[in-house]
Amino acid sequence: MTTSHSPLTTTTAKRLAPWLAAALGIALATPALADNWEGTFGAGATYAPDYLGSDDYDIQALPVLNLTYGDQLSINLRDGIAWHAIRQGNWTASPFIGYTFGRDNEGDISRFEKVDGGATFGLRVSYQQGLWRYSVAGSTAVSGDVEGATFSGSAALRMPISERTLFTLTPSVSYSNEKWTDSLFGVSAQDSARSGIAAYTPDGGYWRAGINATLSYALTPEWTATGFVGNTYLTGNASDSPIVEGLGSDWQALTGVSLTYRF
Numbered sequence: 001m002t003t004s005h006s007p008l009t010t011t012t013a014k015r016l017a018p019w020l021a022a023a024l025g026i027a028l029a030t031p032a033l034a035d036n037w038e039g040t041f042g043a044g045a046t047y048a049p050d051y052l053g054s055d056d057y058d059i060q061a062l063p064v065l066n067l068t069y070g071d072q073l074s075i076n077l078r079d080g081i082a083w084h085a086i087r088q089g090n091w092t093a094s095p096f097i098g099y100t101f102g103r104d105n106e107g108d109i110s111r112f113e114k115v116d117g118g119a120t121f122g123l124r125v126s127y128q129q130g131l132w133r134y135s136v137a138g139s140t141a142v143s144g145d146v147e148g149a150t151f152s153g154s155a156a157l158r159m160p161i162s163e164r165t166l167f168t169l170t171p172s173v174s175y176s177n178e179k180w181t182d183s184l185f186g187v188s189a190q191d192s193a194r195s196g197i198a199a200y201t202p203d204g205g206y207w208r209a210g211i212n213a214t215l216s217y218a219l220t221p222e223w224t225a226t227g228f229v230g231n232t233y234l235t236g237n238a239s240d241s242p243i244v245e246g247l248g249s250d251w252q253a254l255t256g257v258s259l260t261y262r263f
Helices: 010-027 178-185 189-195
Strands: 037-049 057-069 073-076 080-083 086-088 091-100 118-129 132-141 149-160 165-176 206-218 223-234 251-262
Touching (some): 057 251
Antiparallel strands (some): 037 251, 080 091, 118 132, 132 149, 223 251
């Protein structure tokens, strides 16, 4: 569940909600634990592709949830549940339970089988240096229709422009292995027969490079408005898939706004 994935929609939030709610329910079981939580929640809208590789865009609802429990635990709808098991100086190592997006059968691929997303297990290592935070992560799918493993690296710049305004810039790169690529970009014989699109089996993984930028303005100490833009480029066996080459696009852009409340 990295930032370079497709944006979090209302449908995906509903899929994530049960296991995130269960984890939060355990954590808030006693008042003593509840007092140690802080974070933000809110909502917004994003204009993004229907699915990874599509060139059809829609306006979609965007739920926002970011929670932290001291320095030990963080929960958010994009990166999942992370336990910051090791902290040494500026280094942090965090095992996490995440979620990988599948692929809905809509639009150009309405005759394809739906690919259900599912849970992932992974490890993220990060290093803080001044305004920059560098991180690398690897994860493997453990449920749903997606198989294989994916790896990512990012460098996030958080630059205060004024007391109320914060700018962030996050270039990233990721690699997904052959099984992962086949889950999302392969065209089975059955899908080919139903849709008329040529069958396709990737013979390797693919790289994805992207960059995201956000600008946040604190309306009050509690309320913050944020605007964001981003773009991702698909390469290799993902780019060669008929889903992308024939029906979609290598370039995956998004833009949106959100309003959040800090507690």
